[in-house]
Amino acid sequence: MNRILLYGATGYQGKLIADEAARRRDSIPAQWHGELVLASRDRAELKRVADSRRFEHFAFGLDDRDQVVRALRPFDVVINAASPFALTAPRLARAALDAKCRYVDIVGEMDVYRDLDDLNTIARQRRLALVCGAGCTASASDVLLDLACKRLKAADRLGDLRRLCIAVTQIPYLSRGSVRTMLSAVREQVTVLRLGRYQHVPVGQLERSFDFSVDTAVERKQERRRSIASAANLLDTLTAKNTLRSRPWEILTPDIESYIEMRHALRLGYEFAAASAVSLHLSVVRRLAELQLSLLPEGPSPDERLDNGQTVAIEVEDQHRSVIARWALAMPDPYEVTARTVLDVAERLALPAAEELFGFLTPSAVICWPDRNPLDPAVHPKPAFPFTGSALRDQLASARKENAHG
Template sequence: MANRFLLYGATGYSGRLIAAEAARRWGNRTKTHRPCELVLASRDRRALAELAEDLQLDYRAFSLDHRESVVRALNGFDVLINAAGPFDQTAERLAKSALDAGCHYVDINGEVDVYKRLDDLHYFAQSRGLALVCGAGHTATLSDLMLDTALHDLQGNGLADELGIARIAVARMKYLSRGSARTMMRMVREQVTVARGVPDSKSPRLVLSHAPVGKLERSFDFGGGEPKHGSGLRIASAANLIDTLTARHTAERRKVRLERIESYIEMPTTMRLAYHAAAVGAVGYQLPILRELTRWQIDMLPEGPDAKERADNSHRVVLQIEDRYRQLVVDWCIVTGDPYELTARLALAVARKVAEAESPGGWLTPADVLGLWQPLIDQGLDSPLMGCRTERRSKAVAHT
């Protein structure tokens, strides 16, 4: 019997890409035997019906206003995939409803505050044998897979007991969707989240702390530099990315002690100045009139890159890990195609793995579900990482 998935937020920009990828990969209702069945859902019945007709997929229209009706709508599905932003308005409602309905939950959220709230549902999910996977989109999944693979390699080389700081750096995207712009605005705070090891402890436990915006800035080699200029070194500022939180879970699962985990976004000078100014005014941004003005400006942006722009929207994510002597033992860069198309493939891959797994459930990171990097690449055309490649510029070498 085919696994059944419900995609909420199907009429949004990322939702449409996920729906189209599912129809391409698994087939639609014209196909007699499907390995998986995707049903579309959102609150906009008219747009949903048009999309369902175009893709030849079934659909259900419902709002999130009444939890009992949401639970009824989720009955009979194996996994709920949430692509409906803003996630601070949908994620917690849908995750709790999924737990009540007895189905797993996967989303593509990128907001730290939402991630922390869902993380608190771990014991409820685990007691019911259900999985919760937050941030199964582009950068958080890639950085998690990279970190998990790097820590696995370091353990194999006997270096896992000598680690210092892990840094994740995300290159600036050439084209942004409207939803990504909203997420970036919501992540602006006066401080950024950092995970720190417990001082004078051998425990792998990491606690969350904060650093002022602008205090943590570094240059990373994102690659793609001009031959005559050498490397692709560019400046990045620490930011509130859920990659920090996902990496924290993965390091603790691997039982590897790190001094600190930090996440960065590449920013040119003008963007850094605007970022610092926005952080200073972050409290004022909470005023309704300013929030509405920002929302109005973002709504004027295109919904997202079109097919031609996506074909030219490659991206890079860097992982650096230092040893306790501040020497790089890992300096890897993932080069991908369009982040939005990659998010669609990753979200479906995570959802299918969750449905087929026999794990006890609870809070899982994408790497918990998907496993190590190389086996995923080896799947070829069936791989969600199709077209991605890793530049390993530093290899772990034991000290002599």
């Protein structure tokens, strides 16, 4: 049996991952091929979480490198759900490489992602997989991009891909950890990709209208759901770059930009926060912000998660800045989607056949392996991408359609 360790099981997202694993184990045992063990620093809380879900557990910290390596050696895959990831991800990823254990996390911070990308050479030499950012929107946009490129290649239009724009809608309820990630991502400038290189543009300079429609009935009425979005420092920019450079498509890396849907008041607040970004990193301001964050709930309640859906859209432009294709995917609550996604990635990496997957990988390299359409529920008894259950099949079918222009 393949062994998977979940580190950070006592956090908000960690508990949801454990819940999803327990659901799979109990409701679809024929499809549950792994053995999940929970871990974190907090011994007392860890015991409570593990006992209520009937998982094995053990507590350890990340300060002693040798101790961490010993803890990881019995496992095929480790999932890192412990924030702040700037402190946990480098330590756990390096220890995993020493322990010959595959590593998966749900990082949302660009700086952390780029630090782990530097481990690619070591991971390839040791034939181990590092999958960073296997969370909600980055995984969704990454899979949509993989699908888009395959469709464009089949239509002999892949060479027309000159600009890629990724956008996500707002969600009404955020976890405390997500708010921390958003605050850490606030800068005076936004990272974009130009001619294969990272460049920085001022916040507020890049804004555009996106079509977030996914319902074919709505489109027949020509009542498209368009909304203004502002460029932001999303992990999707980096995962898209790595997906394009890692596939044998032989195309020039297009310009890549990521956006968040923002109404007028939110855009003004976003630009004000960016102008004050330097002060946000002062120790006094950070302590005050942390104090205020501690007063927030840990994350959305079960009832709130029912109304916490999100849409991810990508638009492909040619050299004339004309949109040649768009894809949109409507998803349920992003925290539940993250739990399903990261487990799917970990389960696949734990399979013996996955030994051919190694190096620093994007989520789609694992989710779309072997080469199938992960958005088609008919392809897999248990879809590789996070949308399980027949209730979402109509939504997935409409998400696969493309709206070609020209």
